[in-house]
Amino acid sequence: MKLTRLVGECDEGECPTIYATDRGTLAVQGGLxxxxxxxxxxxxxxxxxxxxxxxxxxxxxxI
Structure with missing residues (x-):
């Protein structure tokens, strides 16, 4: 799956972030x-x- 960063709170990769996928969905990085x-x-x-x-x-x- 390919992810494209849409928006995040920092650029280090360890912060809440929303990604678009190449499957037409969104992936969310955040706290468990x-x-x-x-x-x-x-x-x-x-x-x-x-x-x-x-x-x-x-x-x-x-989005």
Whole structure:
């Protein structure tokens, strides 16, 4: 899968980031959420990112 960085909070690669994939989907890099109480399948996970990151992506017409 090819990822293209759309928006992130820093350039070092270890910060919340939204990527576009070559499959027409989005991939999100963020903090792993473990205290959610949901029944998440083993092949999925939850990542937490700042709301402002989504706002910036929308404002900049990236998504």
């Amino acid at each position: 959420v473990t205290d959610h109480g949901l029944n998440i399948p083993p092949h999925e996970t939850l990542a937490e990112i700042p709301v402002d990151l989504i706002r910036k992506a929308i404002r900049d017409n990236l």
